[in-house]
Structures are given as C-alpha cells and as structure tokens.
Amino acid sequence: MIKRLIILVATLLAASVLAFSADKTTLTGVVSDSHCGAKHAAASDQAATCVGKCVAGGASYVLVADGKVYQLDNQDKFKDLAGKSAKVTGTVDGDKVAVESVEAAAQQ
Numbered sequence: 001m002i003k004r005l006i007i008l009v010a011t012l013l014a015a016s017v018l019a020f021s022a023d024k025t026t027l028t029g030v031v032s033d034s035h036c037g038a039k040h041a042a043a044s045d046q047a048a049t050c051v052g053k054c055v056a057g058g059a060s061y062v063l064v065a066d067g068k069v070y071q072l073d074n075q076d077k078f079k080d081l082a083g084k085s086a087k088v089t090g091t092v093d094g095d096k097v098a099v100e101s102v103e104a105a106a107q108q
Helices: 001-020 045-056 077-082
Strands: 025-035 061-065 068-072 085-093 096-104
Touching: 025 045, 025 068, 025 096, 061 085, 068 085, 077 096
Parallel strands: 068 096
Antiparallel strands: 025 061, 025 085, 061 068, 085 096
C-alpha cells in the first residue's frame, strides 16, 4: 500500500514539473513601447530613439514578435534594449508576458 502511494506521489510530482516547464516560452522580437506598438516591428537606431522618448513620456516597454504586441512585466530589464532585437523567456498569458530572462538577439 505504501509503495503504491509513493509511486502515485512521484508520478503526480513529475507530471506537475513537466506541466510547469511547458508554460515557459521564448519570444524573439523588437522592444517597442506601448504608445507606438507594432510601428517599431524592425530594430533600428530611429526606433531606439523613438522608444526612449515614448518611455520617458510615460509609455511602457512592449515586445513586437510574430506580428503581435506583448505587454511585459519587469520593465527595468528592457532599458538597454529599446528599439533593438531581444529574446524574451517567460510565461505567456494572452498578450502579457511574465518575464524571466531577457537577452539581446541578432537583428531581425
């Protein structure tokens, strides 16, 4: 009986770990701002300047990837990537991303 219970608990634990890790997604796109959105779908110096001005004016950083605009948490992670290509890993819920890690990506 105890052996069956241990096997059941181990199976449930393994299934929950697999389900949790499956929720993580990596998106590659361009860091834009909530005011301009998909207008900055391509990385450029011009986009970086515009995104910087918009964020200074109260807009928030967003990610334009796969033709969609994603809202991002952890805004402080994106300051150096404004208008540039980035690889964002996190949990996607609709159009929102709970960001776990961010790194620069090759220009798109």
